[in-house]
Amino acid sequence: MGSLRTSPPPPRAVEMRTWALSSGAELRGLRASLHEALTGHALAEGEELDDIPERIVLVATELATNALLHGLPPTTVRLLRDDDLFILDVADHDLTTVPELADTRPLGAGGRGLQLARAFSLDVGWYATEGTKHIWASFPRREADEAGGTR
Template identity: 35%
Template sequence: MTGQAAESLWPSSSPPAAEQLLQWQLADVAELPAMRGRVRRVLQPTVDSDALDQIILALDEMASNALRHGGVGPVEASIRTTDTGYLVEVSDSAAARPPTPAVDRDPSQGGLGLYLIARMALRHGWYASARAKHVWALLPRS
């Protein structure tokens, strides 16, 4: 995929302002089941099941991508709230590498998570700070 094609699918942009709800520092994919469980415990009473599944899917996909491909260093993940939805954001130390959805790959080989997130999200994007890449998706409340 060319840089321009990746940019059109996952644009470089800042996320909307949002209020912190949940946050994690992750070092290994083995931590992801506990993260998913915490999201279910906190959000299940107030979020419908379809929206909750989408939040967990996006968070899990973005966090696992960061842990597998994000270079050396900490991975931070968070869920924040806005008036219209839930902002899922994950950062890793690969500030120079934008998120790149898989192209021309057999779906059985994986790599389609960014496509799924883009289709579910109200808005999505990524930006780089001095030391990190931040990938985000704003998911609807219901």
Template identity: 35%
Template structure:
């Protein structure tokens, strides 16, 4: 991971390319449990029986990270919010967008864990790459999750 990523600032760069798989447009935090269930079902349906056990932990991390990014967008971004799961050649790409195009993700690396608000740090710790960009009046926060 680059020093930029470890400094508490998210890199300002476009996400890698990927094939769109699933998407959502939540308006309320109360919609997140349904999105988590739908994503879990979709991931299981997309996995072969032989790979299901190996992929279970990866899928749970993917669901956790999508939930965290959507939650952040709904709490700190500006509507409309959208979440997208893409597949790359070797990993999963999560992209969450909102209309707060000029407001970057702002993790606080010195924050006391007892005060909460550690979601972006968790996303950074559990992924192989992450960043954000803006275009067309939208901010796109993204993270890449690769198999272990």
């Protein structure tokens, strides 16, 4: 699998929403709030997500879980929008580690969040600022926008 590309997300991306997480107990709220930000409505009991929002919510949960378990708090999740993309950006404050794909770990040993992100998104990368390490993933906007407009 190799390593992740080191680069920031597209520079024209505009922030739509931000969440600050300090524990795994906040992940359920993140999923619901992220779904609402993507589709414009709350997820009803038993309702299935459309493909792109479902992928974004799944990757957000995986990356946020990794950041909460292995990074330094707080974990920040941002949803960005570019011309034809949604970009998910998850940051923590541990600058001592580099994101690595866990392709050598046995199944069930954990650490597969980055592989899921690569499988479900168009592109994945990472970058560091003075105080934070970010992992981002991009997704097509078209289907998610249509889902929000048809309900």
